[in-house]
Amino acid sequence: MNQDLFRQPRAIAGLVLLGILVLMGLFAPLLTEFNPNRGDLPFWLPPSKEHLLGTTALGQDIFSQMLYGARLTLLVGFVAGITTTLIAVTLGLTAAYFGGWVDDLINTLTNVFLVLPGLPLLIVASTFMQGGGLYSIILVISFTGWAFGARVIRSQALALRNRDFIHASSVIGESPWRIIFFEMMPNMTGLIAANFFGAALYAVLSEAALSFIGLGDVGLVTWGTMLFWAGAKGALLQGAWWWIAAPGLCISLVGTSFALLNFTIDQLQNPRLMVKPSRRRKAVQRQNTASPLPGVLLDIRDLNAGYRTQKGQVRAVRDVSLTVKPGEFVGLAGESGCGKSTLAFAATRLLEAPGEVFSGKSLLNGQDLLSLPENILRQTRWRDYSVVFQASMNVLNPIIKVREQVYDAMLFHGVTDKKRLDSRAKELFRLVGIRPEFLDSFPHQLSGGMKQRVVIAIALALEPKLIVMDEPTTALDVVVQRSILQEIDQVRRKLGISIVFITHDLSLLVEMADRICIMYAGEIVEEAPAQQLYQHPQHPYTQKLMHAFPPLTGPKERREGIPGRPPALNRELKGCPFFERCPVRMAGTCDTHKPQRTETLSDHAVSCFLHPRNSKEVTREALRRP
Numbered sequence: 001m002n003q004d005l006f007r008q009p010r011a012i013a014g015l016v017l018l019g020i021l022v023l024m025g026l027f028a029p030l031l032t033e034f035n036p037n038r039g040d041l042p043f044w045l046p047p048s049k050e051h052l053l054g055t056t057a058l059g060q061d062i063f064s065q066m067l068y069g070a071r072l073t074l075l076v077g078f079v080a081g082i083t084t085t086l087i088a089v090t091l092g093l094t095a096a097y098f099g100g101w102v103d104d105l106i107n108t109l110t111n112v113f114l115v116l117p118g119l120p121l122l123i124v125a126s127t128f129m130q131g132g133g134l135y136s137i138i139l140v141i142s143f144t145g146w147a148f149g150a151r152v153i154r155s156q157a158l159a160l161r162n163r164d165f166i167h168a169s170s171v172i173g174e175s176p177w178r179i180i181f182f183e184m185m186p187n188m189t190g191l192i193a194a195n196f197f198g199a200a201l202y203a204v205l206s207e208a209a210l211s212f213i214g215l216g217d218v219g220l221v222t223w224g225t226m227l228f229w230a231g232a233k234g235a236l237l238q239g240a241w242w243w244i245a246a247p248g249l250c251i252s253l254v255g256t257s258f259a260l261l262n263f264t265i266d267q268l269q270n271p272r273l274m275v276k277p278s279r280r281r282k283a284v285q286r287q288n289t290a291s292p293l294p295g296v297l298l299d300i301r302d303l304n305a306g307y308r309t310q311k312g313q314v315r316a317v318r319d320v321s322l323t324v325k326p327g328e329f330v331g332l333a334g335e336s337g338c339g340k341s342t343l344a345f346a347a348t349r350l351l352e353a354p355g356e357v358f359s360g361k362s363l364l365n366g367q368d369l370l371s372l373p374e375n376i377l378r379q380t381r382w383r384d385y386s387v388v389f390q391a392s393m394n395v396l397n398p399i400i401k402v403r404e405q406v407y408d409a410m411l412f413h414g415v416t417d418k419k420r421l422d423s424r425a426k427e428l429f430r431l432v433g434i435r436p437e438f439l440d441s442f443p444h445q446l447s448g449g450m451k452q453r454v455v456i457a458i459a460l461a462l463e464p465k466l467i468v469m470d471e472p473t474t475a476l477d478v479v480v481q482r483s484i485l486q487e488i489d490q491v492r493r494k495l496g497i498s499i500v501f502i503t504h505d506l507s508l509l510v511e512m513a514d515r516i517c518i519m520y521a522g523e524i525v526e527e528a529p530a531q532q533l534y535q536h537p538q539h540p541y542t543q544k545l546m547h548a549f550p551p552l553t554g555p556k557e558r559r560e561g562i563p564g565r566p567p568a569l570n571r572e573l574k575g576c577p578f579f580e581r582c583p584v585r586m587a588g589t590c591d592t593h594k595p596q597r598t599e600t601l602s603d604h605a606v607s608c609f610l611h612p613r614n615s616k617e618v619t620r621e622a623l624r625r626p
């Protein structure tokens with residue numbers, strides 16, 4: 001994040017501004033010859049060459065006060081920012097990690113501080129602490145300012161708390177404090193940094209407000225006490241507006257610099273904030289319908305999709321075309337990061353920022369999902385197609401009974417009759433292998449496998465024609481996986497639903513799918529009926545991928561991964577994307593020319609120069625070249 005931060009114009013502006021203010025304070029003795037406290041100058045002097053901002057009603061040089069004032073004001077900002085953040089981080093992380101009564105207690109305290117109005121609380125607290133100098137101001141600011149940060153950090157830490165690596169640390173016996181400060185906290189540095197700048201901003205503004213109303217230490221020189229004296233001595237009535245304007249401007253500048261840094265870190269944390277809405281859908285140019293291919297349900301045409309990132313455009317899906325027939329089970333396999341999920345999200349119009357569909361169509365029964373108006377798309381989802389992702393079970397609301405959540409999709413599509421809802425919900429539960437009495441459970445009373453079955457039941461509720469499943473069972477143990485997959489297959493055969501099924505596990509697809517597409521570096525490099533692909537894989541990548549999984553039958557053999565790594569997807573790929581790792585590559589051909597998709601047998605297509613038609617084309621092209 002550090003490198004990204006220093007590339008953001010807003011962060012650069014914030015840092016430059018803050019740097020100037022810090023330097024002003026540090027080099028004050030070099031920049032002015034006047035002592036900010038000594039009142040031995042003539043009163044009320046206007047700005048002049050000698051006194052750039054004139055003098056005060058007490059005979060002090062205003063410019064020197066402005067320079068020296070930076071020291072204490074920024075000191076309050078930084079120290080109070082650090083202490084406030086420390087309190088917020090400690091309480092937020094403790095509440096999230098321990099949960100139970102610890103969470104309840106901290107949460108109640110946080111809520112109390114959040115509902116108390118800020119300024120009156122600050123005034124009451126500082127009245128009690130008056131006389132303690134700068135430290136009491138820092139203490140008061142930290143005491144009143146931690147609650148918002150603690151709330152935000154707790155929310156983020158709650159999500160982190162359930163991650164596998166935290167469970168693993170706890171299982172191997174790490175102490176809670178070690179987990180909190182060494183496992184969880186480093187994963188939240190961006191949020192903590194944003195919180196620090198927010199807290200520092202609050203501290204600077206609070207110090208100014210308290211000093212201005214006389215609750216600060218008016219014997220010190222800060223921008224806040226400058227405002228206090230200017231107000232008390234009637235600077236505006238005397239026409240000496242610069243006495244107020246100088247500290248006022250400095251406070252606004254330091255506030256602006258902290259806000260710019262806070263905002264930029266926030267933005268880097270949440271890439272959605274970086275995407276200009278107008279750009280989001282611009283690329284998808286849209287004709288709503290196209291004539292459907294006969295006997296085709298889903299027709300993905302020349303789809304290009306990916307992510308706009310700081311390091312450029314990641315083209316995760318490259319000119320992908322794919323068709324799915326009614327009732328067909330199409331498997332999509334490939335190594336991690338080859339673009340399977342992006343393809344699934346993009347084709348179903350679920351790809352969210354920073355993801356973007358750059359071009360292409362995804363026609364369901366001839367209707368382009370990528371250009372449908374939102375209201376029509378909402379009607380289409382669940383009814384015409386539904387989607388189940390790996391973490392789908394987490395979409396179940398933990399405080400609502402699963403029955404109501406199963407009803408919701410049906411209610412939205414106009415099924416309102418109580419009896420029908422009930423009988424359909426029971427039928428769906430039986431279909432996916434759960435006893436109907438579990439309809440009245442809350443999600444937390446169900447195992448992971450059962451929750452995933454509930455989500456599949458919801459996806460089936462309106463008997464859509466197509467279900468896209470992206471590793472729907474990967475998070476579950478192997479036995480549960482098998483049984484769910486068998487049920488999915490039975491349901492598909494019974495209801496004639498088409499399924500696009502994404503997995504790393506090629507052997508599983510060989511067993512279940514009608515057709516398999518192999519994806520590599522954002523492209524479909526081979527496509528064939530499942531058995532055909534299993535027995536005669538033609539692309540060297542598919543052959544390697546097949547070899548990486550245990551055989552379906554026969555004796556156990558040692559399996560090997562594919563050496564090397566797929567190419568980075570944020571650059572143009574010249575030639576065959578598998579060139580670097582291919583054991584049978586042909587230099588001068590595969591690295592310079594793009595292999596075209598060619599049918600080798602009926603229904604079996606491959607993009608590889610080993611296939612004669614591809615090589616013929618290259619030879620022809622080479623002959624044409626001078």
Ligand SMILES: Nc1ncnc2c1ncn2[C@@H]1O[C@H](COP(=O)(O)OP(=O)(O)OP(=O)(O)O)[C@@H](O)[C@H]1O
Nearest residue numbers: 307309314316335336337338339340341342343569
């Ligand atoms: N939010 C994102 N921002 C930038 N790049 C991303 C983002 N999400 C995915 N990518 C990149 O897009 C490419 C394709 O990712 P995708 O998740 O679609 O692959 P996948 O084949 O589904 O992988 P897996 O099997 O691990 O889920 C990868 O190079 C990945 O790094």
